[in-house]
Amino acid sequence: MGRRNYWHVYNYMRRKLIDNGKQPERPELLNEFIDLDPDEVDEGIAEFEVAYGRRNEAVSHG
Numbered sequence: 001m002g003r004r005n006y007w008h009v010y011n012y013m014r015r016k017l018i019d020n021g022k023q024p025e026r027p028e029l030l031n032e033f034i035d036l037d038p039d040e041v042d043e044g045i046a047e048f049e050v051a052y053g054r055r056n057e058a059v060s061h062g
Helices: 006-020 026-032 038-061
Strands: none
Touching: 006 026, 006 038, 026 038
């Protein structure tokens, strides 16, 4: 398997949200992805927030 990257963070967050309805916090992600640079973890968080943050806002305000 290849090296993990920010997309793995995004997918982990997506899976957690689908499985238990909660978005994991940054400390959990840093612990889970200890092999990644924190900036790459932050990039995955940002991708998730773009995809799910806006979608959830639209649903709750819409």
